[in-house]
Amino acid sequence: MNKGPAVADFWNSAELTSGCISCGKHYFYIDWDGNIMPCVFIPYYQDNLKDLYANGKSIMDAMFSDLFTKGRAWQKDNFTKKDGKVRNLMMPCLVRDNHKDFVSIVKSCEGVKGEDQAATDALNSDEYHADLEQFDEDLKKIEDPYWEEHYEMKDSEENSSEAEKSAEKGTMEEE
Numbered sequence: 001m002n003k004g005p006a007v008a009d010f011w012n013s014a015e016l017t018s019g020c021i022s023c024g025k026h027y028f029y030i031d032w033d034g035n036i037m038p039c040v041f042i043p044y045y046q047d048n049l050k051d052l053y054a055n056g057k058s059i060m061d062a063m064f065s066d067l068f069t070k071g072r073a074w075q076k077d078n079f080t081k082k083d084g085k086v087r088n089l090m091m092p093c094l095v096r097d098n099h100k101d102f103v104s105i106v107k108s109c110e111g112v113k114g115e116d117q118a119a120t121d122a123l124n125s126d127e128y129h130a131d132l133e134q135f136d137e138d139l140k141k142i143e144d145p146y147w148e149e150h151y152e153m154k155d156s157e158e159n160s161s162e163a164e165k166s167a168e169k170g171t172m173e174e175e
C-alpha cells in the first residue's frame with residue numbers, strides 16, 4: 001500500500017479500517033447516561049456503565065455482551081477475504097448498509113434497549129426496516145459494480161491482505 005496522508009470522509013473510509021469498526025472492534029460509544037452502544041449511529045444497548053460498576057463488573061463485560069459479540073462476529077464474517085475477494089467496503093455499515101443483518105442481530109439479543117423513544121419506535125417499526133432494506137438493495141445495485149470495477153480489480157490483493165491483517169490484529173476473539 002502506498003504510504004501517505006489518509007483523508008477520511010467517514011462514510012466512504014472503510015477501506016482504511018477494513019470495514020465496520022463498531023462493537024468494540026476498534027470503537028464503541030457511551031452516551032451521557034452511561035449506556036454502552038456499538039456505535040454512535042446504533043442507538044441500542046444492553047449494558048449501562050454505572051450499573052455494571054455498581055454490580056462489581058467492568059466495561060469489559062459490555063465488550064462481551066451478546067450485542068457486541070455478535071456484531072464483531074458479523075464483521076469478521078463479512079470483511080474477511082473469501083474466495084480471494086473482500087466484499088464491497090463501500091457498504092460497510094452494520095446499521096445502514098446491512099440493515100437486515102442488523103435487525104437480525106439486535107432481535108436475537110435479549111434485553112436490548114433503545115437509547116430514547118425514537119430509537120425504540122424505529123426498532124419496533126416494520127415500515128422503517130423495510131425502507132432501509134430497500135435502500136440497501138438499491139445502493140448495492142449501484143455500488144457493487146463500482147467496487148468491482150474501481151477497487152476490487154485493481155487492488156484485490158492489497159485490500160485482501162490489509163483486511164486480513166486488520167481482522168487478525170483488531171478483532172477481539174472470544175476464545
Ligand code: SF4
Nearest residue numbers: 020021022039093094
Ligand atoms: S456501524 Fe456504521 S457508522 Fe458505526 S462504525 Fe460501523 S460502519 Fe461506521
